[in-house]
Amino acid sequence: MITRLAFFVALLLLPLAADAQDGARTATLLKSLSSRAELKPLKTVIVASGGRTIGEQGYRGHSATESVNIKSASKSIISALVGIAIEKKLLEGTGQKIAPILKADLPADPDPRLSEITIGHLLSMQAGLGRLSGPNYGRWVASRNWVRFALAQPFDDEPGAEMLYSTASTHLLSAILTKVSGKSTLALAREWLAPVDGFRIGAWERDPQGIYLGGNQMAMTARSLLAFGELYRNGGKAADGTQVVPSDWIVQSWQHRTNSRFSGDDYGYGWFSREIGGETVHFAWGYGGQMLYIVPTLGMTVVMTSDESGPSARTGYRDALHALLAEIIAVGRPS
Secondary structure, X not given: OHHXXXXXXXXXXXXXXXHHHHHHHHHHHHHHHHHOHHHOOEEEEEEXXXXXXXXXXXXXXXXXXXXXXXXXXXXXXXXXXXXXXXXXXXXOOOOOEOOOOOHHHOOOOOOHHHHHOXXXXXXXXXXXXXXXXXXXXXXXXXXXOXXXXXXXOOEOOOOOOOOOOOHHHHHHHHHHHHHHHOOOHHHHHHHHOOOOOXXXXXXXXXXXXOOEOOOOOEEEEHHHHHHHHHHHHOOOEOOOOOEOOOHHHHHHHHOOOEEOOOOOOXXXXXXXXXXXXXXXXXXXXXXXXXXXXXXXXXXXXXXXXXXXXXXXXXXXXXXXXXXXXXXXXXXXXXX
């Protein structure tokens, strides 16, 4: 009888032992990264598996509790707020036209194509308006009215055509959320995402009209970004079971709608997707290497924060972070 009881206890403990082994391998890997020249900008890495943190490491004096500018990784948060707004009937859906909502800021003689742009086009970067990211970002944020400036841009493509990555698109979403709710985007985030334990937005830049910058200049800790990632990994549910983001919105957000002309990665509603380490990975990506990776098949969420003073794409640093994720997947994959 005792032998049989011991056998069943051992069976129950096997998953715990496996988790501990995976955690030990992950922790060892993370500790070894400080000596890698290609990862010099790296500030922190956090790895969670099955809802439990199995590795957390800071580099060169940084920690996962310090505030960082998550840059364009915040576009995924704007997307979540849009999904919740649709669920709450503040917005009709992704097919809703934006011109009637933003009519006060339309040009005096608007291009007829402005009336064709939808919420979904802004989410997937397919509005067709000239890009206001990269070299055009500075003149946009130097303007007196960011919403009007964005809507006055000449069309580089038709609405619904190729992806034209532009922070102005997500800023228009922030303006729309503010218009339809009567509350600031920050107030909505704090209210609607309140059930998410550990989630908090710190400083966040606003435009001259007081609208919070949709998709950039948002301060958050790595742990807070992990909490947001865990929300998506868990089908939109907080740890207490509260359905915060509709589960079907997550499916829609990760659905392939277009592709980045720069990386070739799939893009949905505020999320990139690609295969890394043999697994399908959905990720938020901010300038400098602010990364939130979700690997649904492994129940894994990974956050990486970096020095935000330099680019990550053309330097090869972003690819180094993708390669690091592949290593984390390899050591964390069940044997």
